[in-house]
Amino acid sequence: MQGYFEKEKENMLHLLERIVNIDSGSYQKTGVDKVGNILIKEFAQLGFIADVHEVPDKGNNIVLKHEEATNPSILLIGHIDTVFPAGTVAKRPFKVEGDHAKGPGVFDMKASHVMTLYALKCLISQNNDAYKNVYIIINTDEEIGSIVSRELIEATAKKVEHVFIMEPADLDGNVVTGRKGGGKFFLKIYGKSAHSGVAPEKGASAIQELALKIVQLHELTKWKGIHVNVGLVSGGQSVNTIAPFAEAGIDLRFETQEQGEFAQAKILEICSFTETPNTRMEISGGITRPAWKTDESQHELLLLMKDAASELNIDLGTTYSGGGSDGNFTGNMGVPTIDGLGPRGGNAHQDDEFMVISSLSERGQLLVKVLEKLNK
Structure with a gap:
């Protein structure tokens, strides 16, 4: 098996170069669909049929299943959108x-798609029909919360027994067995402009009101398992004008669904009234990803993965992540889910993002071995 991946190394890197060198930010439909179409053609050569779910303003979501498959019991999920703007x-x-490959989205998570493709090719080369036991979802809006693709992910997950999220692994190669839930809120505050020197009493400062709200929102972090961060603020008209408008983007993280619902209620309560006279506010958004906590249903799948890793002389560790992924949806549903099966690397979402090339073989072999074991 190792020999197979070593033999295919250059072909893997060539395909990776093709899809990395396409701008495919979440809102860049043309580029995202171009990446998706390349992958559809690659999987078609293996006999996988694509069910394309059209999305008018973002990339089309794709479900792949082998033409000889009946009722696959495994779902592999990975996204092809990135966080980078056009021109990157x-x-x-x-x-x-x-041993490093670099480029926008190479680690998060275009290398995972190449690895998945070649893992299935490896199974076919071994005449092992485990490749018929998988659905593959290629989704296109994970970096912005999987708002469109969530329904497709959850509907498909209901059909299977196990889910693997092909997000990349950290440098240590740990798999993810739980993630914090998250939410995004957007606050707009309207005040009244006035000259700050001549007639400040005629104005109502939206920035003043926003400052009061920021303090209250950040205080929610004192509650166990909850973290609130006002990460974006803007507003004002000029330095000598009472600010007629201000806005903020609010990030919420939580460890349990109960904590998330509590924090969401508190955020909405804080933003339901103003304390600065003659100002008003609007709040939108909410919880976008449920919390995913490790439970007993996942334990058996993790043991199987550790056995597979041991056979390959891989010491497989686990981690709990504060970041969200599509695993939040399937894990919260109670479907046994393991995340972070992709290649190793680091610096996701940064200019110096990288993927460890040798891990394409290492993690590809692990995926092959896991699919083999689950197909027995």
Whole structure:
């Protein structure tokens, strides 16, 4: 098996270069669909049929199933959208430096799609029909909360017994067995402009009101398992004008669903009234990803993965993440879910993002071994 991945190394890197060198930010439909179409054609050569779910303003979501499959019991999920703006590829295209591949989205998570494809190719080369036991979802809006693809993910997850999220692994190769839930809220405050020197009493400062709210929102972090961060603020008209408008983006993280619902209620309560006279506010948003806590249903799947890793002389660790993924949805549903099966690397969402090339083989072999064991 190791020999197979070593033999295919250059082909894997060539495909990875093709899809990394396409700008595919979440709102760049043309680029996202271009990446999706390349992958559809690659999987079609293996006999996988694509069910394309059209999305008018974002990339089309894709479900793949082998033409000879009947009722697959495993779901593999991965996204092809990135966080990078149009033009990023022109500034820093795909490149190889030693054992590192670099480029926008190379680690999070385009390398995972290449690895998944070649893991299935490996199974086919071994005449092992485990490749018929999988659904694959390629979704296109994970970086913005999987708002459109969530329904498709949850509907497909109901059909299977196990879910693997092909998000990348950290440098240690740990798999993820739980994630915090999260929410996004957007606050707009309207005041009244006035000259700050001539007639400040005629104005009502939206920035003043926002400052009061920020303090109260951040105080919610004192509650166990809850973290609130006002990460974006803007407002005002000029330095010598009482601010007629201000807005903020609020991030919420929580460990249990109960904590999330409590925190959401508190955020909405805080933002339900103003304390600065002649101001008003609007609040939108809510919980976008439920909390996913490890439970007994997941334990058996994790043991199987550890056995597979042991056979490959891999010491497989686990981690709990504060970041969200599509695993929040399937894990919260109670479907046994393991996350972080992709290649190793680091610095996701940054200019120096990288993927460890040798881990394409290491993690690809692990996926092959796990699929083999679950197909017995």
